[in-house]
Amino acid sequence: xxxxxxxxxxxxLRDVRSRIRMPVFIFMNLFQPVLWLxxxxxxxxxxxxxxxxxxxxxxxxxxxxxxxxxxxxxxxxAGMSTLMDMDSGVLSKMVATPxxxxxxxxxxxxxxxxxGLVQALIVFVVAAIMGVRVAxxxxxxxxxxxxxxxxxxxxxxxxxxxxxxxxxTETVMATTNLLTMPLMFMSSMMMPSQALPDWLNTVRQFNxxxxxxxxxxxxxxxxYVWTDLWKSLLVLGAFAVVMVVFGTLMFGTRAE
Amino acid sequence: xxxxxxxxxxxxxxxxxxxxxTIDFHVNAGEIFAFLGPNGAGKTTTIxxxxxxxxxxxxTATVAGFDVAKNSAEVRRRVGYAAxxxxxxxxxxxxxxxxxxxxxxxxxxxxxKARVKDLFELVDLAGYEDKMVSTYSGGMxxxxxxxxxxxxxxxxxxxxxxxxxxxxxxxxxxWEYINNLARSMGVAIFLTTHYMEEADRLADRIAIIxxxxxxxxxxxxxxxKSIGGDVVTLxxxxxxxxxxxxxxxxxxxxxxxxxxxxxxxxxxxALAVYVNDGSSAVPDMMQILSGQGIDVKTISISRPSxxxxxLKYTGRTIRTQEGTRTNFAQLRxxxxxxxxx
Numbered sequence: 001x002x003x004x005x006x007x008x009x010x011x012x013l014r015d016v017r018s019r020i021r022m023p024v025f026i027f028m029n030l031f032q033p034v035l036w037l038x039x040x041x042x043x044x045x046x047x048x049x050x051x052x053x054x055x056x057x058x059x060x061x062x063x064x065x066x067x068x069x070x071x072x073x074x075x076x077x078a079g080m081s082t083l084m085d086m087d088s089g090v091l092s093k094m095v096a097t098p099x100x101x102x103x104x105x106x107x108x109x110x111x112x113x114x115x116g117l118v119q120a121l122i123v124f125v126v127a128a129i130m131g132v133r134v135a136x137x138x139x140x141x142x143x144x145x146x147x148x149x150x151x152x153x154x155x156x157x158x159x160x161x162x163x164x165x166x167x168x169t170e171t172v173m174a175t176t177n178l179l180t181m182p183l184m185f186m187s188s189m190m191m192p193s194q195a196l197p198d199w200l201n202t203v204r205q206f207n208x209x210x211x212x213x214x215x216x217x218x219x220x221x222x223x224y225v226w227t228d229l230w231k232s233l234l235v236l237g238a239f240a241v242v243m244v245v246f247g248t249l250m251f252g253t254r255a256e
Numbered sequence: 257x258x259x260x261x262x263x264x265x266x267x268x269x270x271x272x273x274x275x276x277x278t279i280d281f282h283v284n285a286g287e288i289f290a291f292l293g294p295n296g297a298g299k300t301t302t303i304x305x306x307x308x309x310x311x312x313x314x315x316t317a318t319v320a321g322f323d324v325a326k327n328s329a330e331v332r333r334r335v336g337y338a339a340x341x342x343x344x345x346x347x348x349x350x351x352x353x354x355x356x357x358x359x360x361x362x363x364x365x366x367x368x369k370a371r372v373k374d375l376f377e378l379v380d381l382a383g384y385e386d387k388m389v390s391t392y393s394g395g396m397x398x399x400x401x402x403x404x405x406x407x408x409x410x411x412x413x414x415x416x417x418x419x420x421x422x423x424x425x426x427x428x429x430x431w432e433y434i435n436n437l438a439r440s441m442g443v444a445i446f447l448t449t450h451y452m453e454e455a456d457r458l459a460d461r462i463a464i465i466x467x468x469x470x471x472x473x474x475x476x477x478x479x480x481k482s483i484g485g486d487v488v489t490l491x492x493x494x495x496x497x498x499x500x501x502x503x504x505x506x507x508x509x510x511x512x513x514x515x516x517x518x519x520x521x522x523x524x525x526a527l528a529v530y531v532n533d534g535s536s537a538v539p540d541m542m543q544i545l546s547g548q549g550i551d552v553k554t555i556s557i558s559r560p561s562x563x564x565x566x567l568k569y570t571g572r573t574i575r576t577q578e579g580t581r582t583n584f585a586q587l588r589x590x591x592x593x594x595x596x597x
Contacts, residue, residue, distance in 0.1 A: 088346070
C-alpha cells in the first residue's frame, strides 16, 4: 500500500513535470473554452433575462458550463499520453519493473485532474474579470473544484481505458470526439432545462456532464441547493469510481 | 549455476500461431547468451515470457531462481529489461528517467543518487544527467536505456535487439559497454539479435532460433565447427532469377555425389558448397563444372561464418528475412510451405 502511494506520486510528478515543460499545451486546451465564453456570451446576449431567469445574464448562466467544459476537454484526451507511452516503449518498460500497476493509471489520472483544476481556475478568473460573481463565495469555489475533479477523474480514467482497449491513436481520437460533443449538447450546459425538449431532459439524466453543470451552476448562480448538490456529488463520485475500475481493469489485462 | 532455466517453454497466440515452440535452454550466471534469428522467429516473445510480461501457454521458466508464472513479482525485482524500442521519456532529463526507475525498484533516495552517478559514468554519459533526453543522440538514448535496466543491480538483463537501427560505429561502441557489464558486474545478459556479427562478437553461447524453435545451440566456435571444413561460394554470371535457378539446379546435379562435397545450399544469388578442404576441392570442382559447360563468374573460399551456420540450419540467409515489422501470418505461411515441400 505504501508503495502504491509512492508509485502514484512518482507518476504524478513525471506527468505534471512534462506538462509544465510544454505550457503551450495547457494554453491550447484553454483556448477553446475561453473562446466559447467570449463568443457565446455575445451571440446569445439577447437571451439574457428571458432564458436564464430574471436578472441573470447569459454570461452568468453559461460561465459555469464553460468551467465544466474545460475540465471535460482536458481529461477526455488523457489516454493520448498513455498511447504515446505505449508507442515509445515506455509503458512496457515500466510494467516490467516491480511498480504497482494500478499506480500507473491512478497517477496519470491524478496528474490530469490537477492540471484540469488549474485550467478551471484560470477560466474562473477570466469569468470573474468579465463580471461573474460566485453566489457561495470561496467555499463554493472549493465545492466547484471538487465536482469538476470527480468529473475529470471519471473521464481521464475512461480515456485511459479506451487507449488500452483500442491501442490506436486514430480510434481513440475518433471515439472521444464522437462522445464529447454530444455529451456537452445533451446537457443543460448551453440552455436551461426549462428550454430543452422533454427527450433531452430525459437523456441528460444519464449524462455525468449534466450533473457537473447543474452542481456548478447552482453554486455559482443560486447558492447551496443541497438536494441537487448531493445528487451531483453522488453521481459523479460513482462515475469516477466505475471509470477508475474500468481503466485499471483494462490496464491489468491489456498492458504488456 | 544457471540464472535462467527454460523447459518446454511455449507460447501460442490466438489463431494457433506457435510463436515459441517447446524450447529448452539455460543461461549461466555472468554469461552473455544470444538468441539469433530473423524477425518473427519468437525472440521477443521469449524475452517477454522470461521477464513476466507474457504468460507462457505451457512449459516453465525460472529466472533468478523464481518461476516466471508463479512468482512474477520476485522475478521483476531481479531482472532488467531494455526493449527493442528505447523506453525512455523524451520530455524528461536523463537523471529523472533513471531516478523514476530507482523508485519503481524500491531503492531509497540516497542509493538512487549514488547509482545514478555511477551508472552515468559506466555508460559514458557523465555530464548529461540534467539534459533533456530529446537532445540525446540515438546511441546516447540506447546507453541511457541500458543504464535504466541496471539501477537495481539485477542478476539478469534482457536486451531485445540492443543495436537495431544504430550506425556501425555506435553499434561497436555499445558492444563494448555490454561486454563490460557482463564482465565487471557479473550480470547475465540475455540478448536477441538478427545480426550475425553481434552474436559472434558478444555472446558466450548462441541459440539459433527459427519459427519458434531452437535449431542449434552452442558457442560460436562450436556452431561453426558443426558445419565442418570450408564454404565454397559459386556465383554464376547471370542476372535473371530463372537463370540463377537453372544454374543452381544444374550445378547441384553435377556436384551431387562427389566425395569432397558435404552439403549444398542456395544462398543470395549464389550456391554455397560445404567441403572439407576448400583449397583441394576447388580445382576438382572447376574441372567438373567446365566439363559440363557450366560457367562460373566468381569462386570464393571462406571459413564458415555464423551466416553459413544459419543457412545450414534454416535453409535461408538471415538477410532475406529482415524487415521493419514482423508479419507473423506471412512467416507462418512461408514456413508451412517449406515444411510441406
